[in-house]
Amino acid sequence: MSYTYDNQNIFAKILRNEIPNKTAAENDHALAFYDINPAAPIHLLIIPKGAYVNYDDFLNHASIEEKTGFDQLILQLISENNLTSFDGGRGYRVISNAGAWGMQEVPHYHVHLLAGEPIGPLRVKS
Ligand code: 5GP
Numbered sequence: 001m002s003y004t005y006d007n008q009n010i011f012a013k014i015l016r017n018e019i020p021n022k023t024a025a026e027n028d029h030a031l032a033f034y035d036i037n038p039a040a041p042i043h044l045l046i047i048p049k050g051a052y053v054n055y056d057d058f059l060n061h062a063s064i065e066e067k068t069g070f071d072q073l074i075l076q077l078i079s080e081n082n083l084t085s086f087d088g089g090r091g092y093r094v095i096s097n098a099g100a101w102g103m104q105e106v107p108h109y110h111v112h113l114l115a116g117e118p119i120g121p122l123r124v125k126s
Contacts (some may be wrong), residue, residue, distance in 0.1 A: 003052070004053070014045070021034075029066045030046055034038075040114040040119060042092075042113070044113040045110045045113075052064060054099065054102075056098065
């Protein structure tokens, strides 16, 4: 399977520092920043620094180090925001949209981390 990556997408520009972002955390393999149009009191986007279009592209092609680094950054954010429901936190939701059915807007793989209030049903049928 081949994936076509558009290196002019907005998150690629953020990674190249061509447009600003409000960074929350970073490591060698991933960057976390605040969503420009937050859907919850805490709405973070976590993106790999490598060029991957979506979740399945990342799973297929990222190295173990990239995958581990990505997950470690998510874990760091869960910890820093006191979200884990096993340690007195009140939980969170992690979402990744892919393609047309997932209604993905930005074609650089990312995970939304949502928290700060009850996030609501998984899906509201339109
Ligand atoms: P998607 O629908 O692709 O899963 O979500 C893309 C997300 O990126 C949206 O929640 C949108 O608000 C956010 N977004 C789009 N452009 C920018 C930007 O320039 N900066 C930041 N911080 N977030 C953005």
